[in-house]
Amino acid sequence: MSGLGTTDGPALICGEVRTCLLPTRRAVDERTAVLLLRLRADEPVRTSRRPNRHALSPDVLTGVDCRLPTATGAKVRAVGTVAAHAGLVEGRVLQSTAYFSAPATGPDRRRPWGYYLVRPGSLVPVGRLPEKSVTEGFLTGHQQDLLDVGSIAESLLARISRRHDLLDHDAPLTTTDTSLRWTASPADDGEPASALFTELGSGRRIVELRLPRGTTPVAAATLCEDLALHDWLLTTVGDKLDGLPPGSENQAAAMKVLRPLVDHLLHLWMPQARLDRALSPPWEELERHPGFSRQWNTMAQRIRDQLALQNLVRGEVPALS
Amino acid sequence: MKVLVFAASDKGGTGRSVTSANLAYHRALDGDDVCYLDFDFGSPTAAAVFDLPDVLSEAEGRGLHSYLKGKTGEPLRVDVWARTEHPVLRGRPGGSGRLVLLPGDRTAGEFVTDEENLHRCVDLVLRLKREFDVIIIDLSAGRSYAMDLALAATSPRGGLGRLKNRWLVYHRWTRQHVMAAAELVFGKQGIVQAGTAIGHDPDVLGGSIRFVRAAVPDLESPLWSQVSPAQYAWMRQCDKELEELAAGRGIGRTRVLASIPLEPVLQWQERLITDEDVHDRRIANNETWQAIGDLAQRLTDDKFWGQL
Numbered sequence: 001m002s003g004l005g006t007t008d009g010p011a012l013i014c015g016e017v018r019t020c021l022l023p024t025r026r027a028v029d030e031r032t033a034v035l036l037l038r039l040r041a042d043e044p045v046r047t048s049r050r051p052n053r054h055a056l057s058p059d060v061l062t063g064v065d066c067r068l069p070t071a072t073g074a075k076v077r078a079v080g081t082v083a084a085h086a087g088l089v090e091g092r093v094l095q096s097t098a099y100f101s102a103p104a105t106g107p108d109r110r111r112p113w114g115y116y117l118v119r120p121g122s123l124v125p126v127g128r129l130p131e132k133s134v135t136e137g138f139l140t141g142h143q144q145d146l147l148d149v150g151s152i153a154e155s156l157l158a159r160i161s162r163r164h165d166l167l168d169h170d171a172p173l174t175t176t177d178t179s180l181r182w183t184a185s186p187a188d189d190g191e192p193a194s195a196l197f198t199e200l201g202s203g204r205r206i207v208e209l210r211l212p213r214g215t216t217p218v219a220a221a222t223l224c225e226d227l228a229l230h231d232w233l234l235t236t237v238g239d240k241l242d243g244l245p246p247g248s249e250n251q252a253a254a255m256k257v258l259r260p261l262v263d264h265l266l267h268l269w270m271p272q273a274r275l276d277r278a279l280s281p282p283w284e285e286l287e288r289h290p291g292f293s294r295q296w297n298t299m300a301q302r303i304r305d306q307l308a309l310q311n312l313v314r315g316e317v318p319a320l321s
Numbered sequence: 322m323k324v325l326v327f328a329a330s331d332k333g334g335t336g337r338s339v340t341s342a343n344l345a346y347h348r349a350l351d352g353d354d355v356c357y358l359d360f361d362f363g364s365p366t367a368a369a370v371f372d373l374p375d376v377l378s379e380a381e382g383r384g385l386h387s388y389l390k391g392k393t394g395e396p397l398r399v400d401v402w403a404r405t406e407h408p409v410l411r412g413r414p415g416g417s418g419r420l421v422l423l424p425g426d427r428t429a430g431e432f433v434t435d436e437e438n439l440h441r442c443v444d445l446v447l448r449l450k451r452e453f454d455v456i457i458i459d460l461s462a463g464r465s466y467a468m469d470l471a472l473a474a475t476s477p478r479g480g481l482g483r484l485k486n487r488w489l490v491y492h493r494w495t496r497q498h499v500m501a502a503a504e505l506v507f508g509k510q511g512i513v514q515a516g517t518a519i520g521h522d523p524d525v526l527g528g529s530i531r532f533v534r535a536a537v538p539d540l541e542s543p544l545w546s547q548v549s550p551a552q553y554a555w556m557r558q559c560d561k562e563l564e565e566l567a568a569g570r571g572i573g574r575t576r577v578l579a580s581i582p583l584e585p586v587l588q589w590q591e592r593l594i595t596d597e598d599v600h601d602r603r604i605a606n607n608e609t610w611q612a613i614g615d616l617a618q619r620l621t622d623d624k625f626w627g628q629l
Contacts, residue, residue: 023451144382144393151394158444161451162480169447169484174323174354174454176419202400243416 003214004101005186010122012131013184013217014138015099017228018153020177021236023161023169027091027264030055032166037086039159052270053090059083061120062098062152063113068125069146071136076125078102079110082149083121083217084156087225090268093232094160095225098152101217104129121217123147135183139206150179173260175236176203180228184209184220195282197227205231212278219276226283230271230292237261237299244306251310258303266303269296322621323450325484326457327471329512330491331501333462336535337491339591340581340613342370345457346410346593347617349420353454356398356421360460360467362386365425367459370591372407373399376424384426388445389438389470396423396445409595418454439473443480450484455620464510472512476520487626488512488530489578494537499563503570506530528628531578533616539582542608575629579616584609 002009022028028036030047033055037045043058061081068076084098099121106124107115116124142148161167187193187210196208207227211220240261245253271293272283286292330337338361349355359367365384368376380397388396401420402413449456460467474481490512492502506512506527516526538545540556548556567573586594586605594613598605619625 020451023447142394148394154395154448155444158448161444161447164480164483169450170323171451174452176452177448202398245416 003216004184004211004220005213005215009103009214010101010217011104011129011185012134013099013101013220014135014149015097015182015221015224016150016153017095017097017180017182017221017224018150018157018177019093019095019180019228019232020157021171021173021175021264022088022092022094022167023171024167025170025172028088028166029091033088033091036160036163036166037088039086039156048274051273052268054274055088055091057086059085059121060156063116064100064123064147065110067146068102068123068134069137069140069143070130070133071140072130072133074130074133076127076130076134077110078106078123078125078129078147080116080123081120082123082147082152084152085221086156086160089229092264093229093268094157095228096153096156096160097221097225098149098156099217099221100149102129102134104131131185135185135208138183139181139208141181141204150181153179172264173240175232176239178203178205178228178232178235180205180207180224180231182207182209182220182224184211184215186213186215187211189213193279193281194285195223195227197231197286203235209282215276215279219279222274222276223279223282226272226275227286230269230296233265233268234292234295234299237265237296237303241299241302251314254306255310258306261303262307266300269293269300323454323485324456324621325446325450325475325481325486326455326620327468327486327488328457328459328491329468329488329505330462331505332492332498335462335491335493335498336581336587337462338366338459339370339587340491340533340535340616341457341459341489342367343593343613344617344620345420345455346595347613348455348620349418350414351617352416352418354418354452355455355457356419356423356449356453358385358423358449358456358458359425360385360458360471362425362461362465362467364461365427366591367422368399368424370593371401371422372405372410372592373401373422373424374406376404376422377427380424380426382426384424386426389441391437391441398423407593407595409597410593421453439470439479442470442474446474446481446484464505464515468512469515472516472521473519476516478520486529487620489533490530491533491535494534494560494563494580496563496566499567499570499572502532503567503572507571524628528626530576531625532572532576533578534580536583536587537580539608542582542606544583544585578619578625579612581612581616582606582608 034045037057039057039060047055065079068078082098082100086096100123102123105128194210198206240257328337328341345355345357359365383393383397385396387393399422473479475486492498517523594605599607599610
């Protein structure tokens with residue numbers, strides 16, 4: 001597939017990432033990860049172990065013929081396929097992404113399906129694509145009877161969650177799922193890549209990206225998955241620490257909260273693990289403001305301090321199962 | 322401990338919805354993340370109990386019914402703490418968990434269950450299981466479509482078979498209600514029979530069902546202190562006979578999870594009873610608060626569950 005903003009490439013890439021804890025008691029091993037993510041018989045699951053363990057399913061396609069959301073309410077019909085894949089980080093955090101790319105213009109009339117099927121992951125507008133309006137409309141959120149990529153991503157999570165032979169649905173902590181909706185449009189020449197990250201509350205995030213010309217849809221999706229994973233970690237650990245009783249008051253209650261964080265989440269922080277180097281400026285911007293890693297390090301240190309304190313007070317860390 | 326709870330009753334007006342909502346509220350106060358699913362299609366009441374007046378119209382086309390039918394990808398979720406008009410509930414207490422309502426659609430009536438909406442139901446519960454400690458599903462009164470769906474989903478082949486699930490059957494403390502509740506569970510068309518027919522183990526299913534007696538007159542409470550000796554004796558006799566009837570029908574004390582006393586506030590209004598109603602305004606009885614608290618505790622206390 002050609003890159004963003006190139007002559008025959010897409011003018012806009014949009015998608016949504018859903019992030020959740022894999023519903024199992026323990027993190028799963030690589031073999032199980034591969035079984036979970038084998039969504040197609042004809043393409044393998046890709047795994048990597050450096051710098052952390054990661055498994056990525058092949059893309060599955062969903063045929064779509066419907067209206068795109070627009071800020072102005074203009075009716076834009078698009079036809080084609082939405083690509084979706086799922087990834088598993090350290091056998092512990094499950095993500096699914098549904099995304100599509102759209103060219104600036106398409107044929108004036110709807111073509112037969114064959115025309116669209118040779119462009120996997122691409123939604124071709126009937127006529128011209130009002131990029132700005134679609135970007136805004138897409139980020140505003142789902143409206144009834146318009147394209148809903150979030151539910152495509154969610155259905156992939158549901159499909160994986162149904163693997164009862166591999167999942168025990170007995171997760172060690174209750175966490176809120178997050179959804180991150182994103183759009184990527186080409187940056188002008190000389191303009192650095194950037195990301196406008198907004199937290200909407202109740203687990204919803206939106207990110208408006210401007211990326212270098214030639215960026216592939218997969219690279220853009222990878223960036224957003226990386227952002228979504230780290231935002232989810234911050235949200236989850238932050239929620240658990242919010243209102244945590246001081247260990248001095250109720251040691252058992254504090255341990256019950258802290259222990260699963262140490263066992264399952266603290267080692268997952270690794271920004272830009274698989275990022276295309278050209279796409280690191282948005283991350284660096286988020287590191288400066290609001291300072292993702294800074295907040296994470298503070299929380300991780302707080303957890304360790306709490307545990308160290310308990311250790312000092314009790315002489316030993318109480319064994320909790 | 323995580324638990325999936327089905328709230329059922331044979332008749333309407335048993336206090337099923339209002340007691341279940343109070344149960345949800347108590348668990349959330351205790352720090353659990355709780356979600357409440359209003360499967361009472363046709364007459365969803367949970368929005369009113371939680372004091373969410375705008376939610377009924379908002380849920381039109383986006384509620385649980387529309388979701389199960391495939392008309393919307395995700396059902397509407399309402400954060401009760403943030404949206405309620407109830408003055409006490411609006412300030413979410415420290416240390417409390419999330420309290421989320423998934424409302425039903427007002428206009429949608431009953432419909433038949435098929436594979437499609439069974440899958441949607443299972444997918445939704447699996448997702449909510451990740452996010453919540455306690456999931457309460459309020460079913461319509463009687464043997465309803467919603468109950469069939471719940472039985473199918475929790476059957477060994479249904480996809481939720483491995484989750485810990487528990488049934489609360491609500492009934493009032495009268496002859497008709499006791500007999501109807503027993504019939505709903507153990508009758509020919511009852512939950513156990515219907516469940517067994519689709520693969521449930523009758524003993525396991527039976528062991529996961531407990532009864533909640535609602536609006537039970539407590540003869541020792543001040544409410545009845547002014548009655549004549551004849552009335553008192555008569556009521557004692559009725560109570561004794563009802564207890565015998567219940568025991569004979571298999572729903573005696575060992576199968577009762579909690580008894581909620583007759584509460585004037587609930588007779589007048591379907592609402593949540595708050596700590597403030599009991600201790601500051603003194604409009605609700607402390608016994609009611611205690612009984613709902615017991616119910617909330619016992620929901621996940623294994624001592625009260627299992628085969629008898």
